[in-house]
Every structure is written in structure tokens, then in C-alpha cells.
Ligand SMILES: Nc1ncnc2c1ncn2[C@@H]1O[C@H](COP(=O)(O)OP(=O)(O)OP(=O)(O)O)[C@@H](O)[C@H]1O
Ligand SMILES: Nc1ncnc2c1ncn2[C@@H]1O[C@H](COP(=O)(O)OP(=O)(O)OP(=O)(O)O)[C@@H](O)[C@H]1O
Ligand code: SF4
Ligand SMILES: [Mg+2]
């Protein structure tokens with residue numbers, strides 16, 4: 001059987017973008033002088049949905065988020081067939097128009113809290129800023145709202161923390177302050193780049209629950225970037241697995257966890273420490289992600305894939321639906337049990 | 342018996358007061374009477390709530406922070422009151438890899454120089470051998486020689502963390518404090534780095550203080566583990582004993598809150614509710630009492646010492662260990678908890694990985 005020759009019946013690239021999509025990205029490419037990092041990313045986040053992006057470090061997850069926010073680093077060249085937010089085309093917007101969206105209708109929690117928190121502003125000032133700027137709140141109301149938000153994200157002694165500076169907080173506290181800042185204006189879309197990496201598991205569980213509650217309460221859609229697969233398993237509605245700047249597998253939470261198809265997805269799972277691995281080497285993926293200036297033709301995973309055949313090195317595998325489902329995989333050999341003896 | 346490489350006893354550390362960062366008179370008591378040892382070639386895991394003082398302990402051991410009181414012996418030598426020269430020599434033998442790869446690298450220094458500098462500073466190699474060592478270090482952490490000429494900002498988070506690890510390895514230390522050193526890494530690189538740390542431990546006898554939020558990683562890498570809550574060790578012991586037979590209610594909470602790959606197994610909200618006491622407030626009794634389902638009057642007034650429960654090397658600071666409910670039946674772990682299709686394909690992959698050259 002050759003499932004990849006089937007047409008993709010639910011390929012979102014066909015037809016117009018449905019109205020209820022909060023974010024639609026088609027054919028997003030981002031490059032720097034001399035090399036391309038993201039190579040044609042398609043991603044949809046529907047209203048109220050939580051979509052996770054997982055993938056190798058350096059594969060372009062943060063860049064996807066930054067390009068969407070209009071915060072790509074200087075020198076980045078961005079091209080897309082479509083980059084729409086609640087029906088509005090983001091590409092032609094001026095920086096000024098972008099600013100009215102950021103921190104207001106779309107907000108981001110950054111991977112590096114220290115570089116995105118302002119070191120010379122107190123915690124309270126930073127949380128009040130979007131309220132004053134976008135919501136035109138007076139000082140007292142902004143303070144009350146900000147304090148309430150700090151307690152919602154479980155910052156102990158919020159009154160005392162309010163007047164502290166970021167360097168006086170632990171990593172986890174800083175991250176919670178970031179979350180409070182991002183959510184304080186109740187955005188339509190929240191992009192969270194590794195938001196719980198610095199948190200311990202009980203606070204992480206509380207925060208994930210909180211984010212989940214707030215998403216239902218405010219109808220906020222979430223694009224969640226993380227490499228913690230257990231977290232993904234617990235929170236995701238849908239998942240996109242990205243490798244070397246391309247999406248290699250995409251599906252619902254159950255598609256990816258109960259029926260993983262792509263060798264890279266499988267390799268991620270296999271690298272997790274299991275209790276039975278104690279005292280043994282973990283299964284890391286041999287080799288390393290190819291440099292952006294040395295991307296292999298064909299399937300980009302081929303040099304590291306134990307299933308690679310000649311075709312993999314020659315031709316790029318398209319991202320196609322598994323038979324009868326919206327679970328999409330870009331692998332010449334999927335499903336593996338039919339092609340591997 | 343040989344002496345442990347590191348002996349920490351009765352360590353106290355607080356912040357605030359003097360510099361006016363906090364309201365006058367309020368000090369944050371962050372580390373409270375912490376003690377543990379790390380043997381040569383041993384990995385001691387440190388887990389616990391965010392803000393519980395893990396990084397502070399790590400930094401104090403390296404004397405990047407001065408303790409209020411307590412003793413830190415490294416190789417039998419008290420690190421307090423060392424001369425500058427002795428401290429410098431000691432710094433070579435103890436390294437730290439920080440939580441935040443973004444702030445720990447100087448943006449104006451190229452990666453090659455980041456690694457060459459400590460080698461030169463401590464006179465570990467000369468001339469062309471420095472360059473060769475830099476290449477070797479990059480390879481060790483899964484980067485390539487051509488990365489030498491790049492700037493830190495040109496790397497992703499995980500790549501920067503590997504540079505920081507390579508820098509720590511550059512001086513061939515005896516003890517590495519890994520402060521969330523693998524938290525920013527994706528699982529494949531994490532596996533690579535954990536394998537690397539284990540290899541250095543087995544081949545060179547390097548010891549680690551391994552600070553992490555990830556229970557499965559700590560379980561994998563650590564020999565013994567300490568559970569920290571509000572600056573106090575509430576449970577310590579061999580990693581298997583502590584994780585399989587958690588004897589402090591906080592350790593149980595921690596394990597219950599750990600997300601699992603099988604998913605949707607979240608602990609009921611009330612089981613993980615609450616927050617640790619503020620370090621500014623004086624705590625009487627057990628620091629966990631405010632969140633503990635088993636707390637009694639005694640818990641709220643009298644602090645349980647760490648040896649309240651003791652079974653060989655496994656200790657816990659809880660008045661009610663004996664009355665804690667028995668642990669539920671062990672849930673399936675690892676691949677066994679996953680779907681048949683998952684297991685089938687992971688098996689295919691593992692076999693293919695074993696069959697193809699690494
Ligand atoms: N300003 C820049 N100049 C040049 N290259 C860059 C720049 N920013 C990012 N890159 C490159 O783009 C690629 C993708 O980076 P990105 O930060 O999106 O990775 P990531 O998937 O978020 O990784 P991680 O999981 O480690 O955070 C990396 O290879 C990185 O080296
Ligand atoms: N320089 C400082 N000045 C004042 N308070 C500080 C300072 N450094 C840390 N603290 C406080 O000490 C406490 C412990 O911080 P520490 O960074 O050791 O926690 P941690 O256990 O490493 O937390 P995390 O898991 O979030 O990294 C926190 O309440 C923090 O706010
Ligand atoms: S297309 Fe080929 S190389 Fe790529 S993942 Fe599939 S089997 Fe491996
Ligand atoms: Mg990133």
C-alpha cells in the first residue's frame with residue numbers, strides 16, 4: 001500500500017482559510033543572510049485550541065513564534081503565502097500597528113525571562129504597563145488588576161513581590177511574572193515559548209491548569225512550544241513536530257502519542273529516560289541537526305534516520321494525510337510496519 | 342572509607358536587609374540548616390519547589406555566594422577563608438552550569454574563545470593543543486568545529502546550553518554543579534548530554550550536584566537525591582528508595598504532579614494546591630504543614646528533624662511518616678504505559694537504531 005499517493009482530503013492549504021481560525025500560517029519561511037531556517041511551515045490555531053510545537057533544539061520553533069509576533073531578530077528575512085491573525089493579514093502591518101496587537105490581542109511568554117523582563121522596572125510596573133497602554137487603566141485599577149493576576153499565577157506574597165526587580169526573583173518566579181504579564185490583557189492568542197521549563201512540577205502543574213482554565217474562560221488560543229513531551233501529552237489538542245525547519249508530523253494529541261509515525265517523532269520518544277534505562281545509555285539520535293547552510297536534499301532527517309533508503313535522500317517526502325485522517329506525516333516509509341521487515 | 346568529595350553541613354543563607362532591596366528589617370531566609378555529602382564519582386540530585394533554594398545552595402558551594410553560617414568542605418578543605426590563590430585553584434576543580442543559557446554567555450565573545458579562555462587561564466594546554474581541545478569539547482557536546490567563529494546570539498537555547506557545558510568541561514573539574522543544565526535541551530540532546538555526564542563520571546570519576554525539576558531525569562542520572570522544600574531538606578536517600586517509597590508528603594505531591602507521557606493522568610487539583618511559605622515569614626513547625634493533608638497541631642508547632650524517619654540511608658522529616666496511607670498500586674511506567682501501536686513502532690526504531698552504526 002502506498003498511503004502517500006492518496007490526495008490529502010483535509011489539506012488546509014486547499015480552499016479559503018476558515019473564519020474561526022485565530023492564527024493561520026501558510027508557507028512560512030524565515031532565513032538569514034545566506035541560509036534558510038524555516039522552510040515552508042503551515043500551521044493553524046483555531047479558536048480556543050491549544051497547539052504544541054515540539055522538535056529539536058535549533059529547528060526553528062522560537063523563530064516561528066517570533067515571526068508571528070512580528071519580533072523576528074534583525075536580519076531575518078520572512079516570507080509567507082499567508083500569515084493571518086483573526087482574519088487580519090499580518091504581513092503588511094506597520095510596526096506601529098503590530099504594537100497595538102502585541103501584549104494586547106496577541107501575547108507571548110518568552111523562553112528567556114531575563115532578557116525580556118526589563119531589569120530596571122519593578123515587577124508591578126511591568127505587569128501594569130500593558131493595562132495602562134492598551135486598556136487605558138488608571139493607576140489604582142491597574143495596580144489591583146496586576147496584583148490579582150500575580151496571585152492567580154501563584155506568586156507567594158504578591159504585595160512584596162510587586163515592588164521587586166526581576167533579578168531578585170528565582171527563575172520560576174520570573175517565569176510566573178512573565179505569564180502574568182502576558183495574560184493580564186486577556187489576549188486572543190497566547191504564544192508560550194517553553195513557559196514552564198524553569199518551573200518545578202507542582203507549580204508547573206498548577207500553571208498548566210491555570211493556563212487551561214484561563215483559555216476556557218477567555219477563549220484564548222494557545223501556541224505552546226516545549227520539548228517536554230509529557231507536558232505535551234497532558235495539554236495538547238493538536239501537535240506539530242518540527243525538524244530542521246519543516247513540519248514532519250502533525251495530528252491530534254492521540255494521533256501523535258497513540259499512533260506516532262515519523263521516525264523523528266519516534267526517536268524523540270525513544271530518547272526519554274524510562275525507569276528501565278537506569279544505568280544504561282539513553283537512545284540519543286546519532287549525528288546532529290544539519291547546519292542551515294548544509295541542509296540535505298530529500299528528507300532532511302535522512303542522514304540520521306535508521307530507516308532511510310535511497311529515495312529518502314533524493315526526494316522530499318510531502319506532508320500527507322494518513323489514510324482517512326487528518327494525521328499528516330512526511331515520510332516515505334510510513335507506516336513503518338508495512339515497509340520495514 | 343575515603344572521605345566524600347563534598348561535605349555540606351548546617352548551611353544557612355538569607356538575603357536582603359543591608360542593600361535595601363527589601364523593606365527594612367525583612368530578610369528572606371532561603372536556605373535553612375541544609376546538609377548533605379557527595380562522594381567521588383557520585384551524583385546527588387536536588388529537587389524541589391521553585392524558589393526553594395536549590396540554585397542558592399549550588400552557588401554557595403562554589404562560593405559565588407557567602408553562606409550566613411555552616412560548613413562546606415571540598416576534598417576535606419573548608420572553602421571558607423581560602424586565600425584568593427587557593428580559591429582560584431579550587432574554582433578549576435568545581436564548575437557550574439547555569440539554568441539560563443541566555444545570560445551565562447558573554448555576547449561579545451566568540452564561541453571558540455569562550456572555550457579557549459579557561460584552558461589558557463588555568464594553563465591546561467599550550468599552543469595548537471588549545472585549538473584541538475576546543476574542537477574536542479565542541480564535538481563532545483554535539484557541536485562542530487565551524488561553530489567556533491560564531492557568536493552566542495547565533496545559537497538556539499539548547500545549543501547555547503551545550504556551549505556552557507563544554508565550557509565547564511574545559512577545565513576538567515572534579516565536581517560540576519548542574520543547575521537545570523539539561524532543562525533547556527530537547528530530549529535527544531538531553532539524552533546525549535546525560536550519556537556524556539554519565540561517561541565522565543564513570544571514566545574520570547567526576548561528581549555532580551544535579552539540580553533539576555525533571556523527576557525522570559533525576560531518577561536516571563542520580564545515585565542519591567535530596568528533596569528541598571522552603572530551604573529545608575525534607576527527604577534524602579538513594580534515588581530508587583525515595584522515588585519508589587516517597588516518605589514525605591511533599592515528595593509524594595511532587596511525584597503526583599509529574600506529568601506522564603501516557604498523559605491525562607493529572608493529580609486532582611487539591612492534591613497539588615497551595616504554595617510554599619514566603620521566605621520572608623518566620624516558619625514554626627513543619628514548613629509544609631500549610632499544604633499538607635496530614636498536618637496535626639504538632640506539625641504546626643514543632644519542626645520535624647530529617648531523621649524523624651530513617652531506614653538505612655533513606656530519611657524524611659515528617660512526624661506522620663508511619664501513618665501515611667500506603668502508596669497506590671504502581672502505575673505502568675515507560676513504554677508499557679503506551680498504546681500497542683506506539684510500542685510496536687518504538688520497537689522497530691530501537692531495533693533499527695541498534696542495527697545501524699551510531
Ligand atoms: N539572529 C540570528 N542569526 C542567525 N541565526 C539565527 C538567529 N536566530 C536564530 N538563528 C538560527 O535559527 C535556528 C532556529 O533557531 P530557534 O531559536 O528558532 O530554535 P528553537 O527551535 O527555538 O531551538 P531551542 O529548542 O533550542 O530553543 C538555529 O539554528 C539558530 O542558530
Ligand atoms: N540575590 C538575591 N537577592 C534576594 N533574594 C534572592 C536572591 N537570589 C535568590 N533570592 C531568593 O531566594 C529564594 C531561592 O532562590 P533560588 O534561586 O535558590 O531558588 P531555586 O530553588 O533555584 O528556584 P528555581 O527552581 O525557580 O530556580 C527565592 O525566593 C529568591 O527570590
Ligand atoms: S523519509 Fe526516509 S529518511 Fe525521512 S524519515 Fe522517512 S524513512 Fe527516514
Ligand atoms: Mg527556542
Ligand SMILES: [Mg+2]
Pocket residue numbers: 170171395396397440520
Ligand atoms: Mg534555580
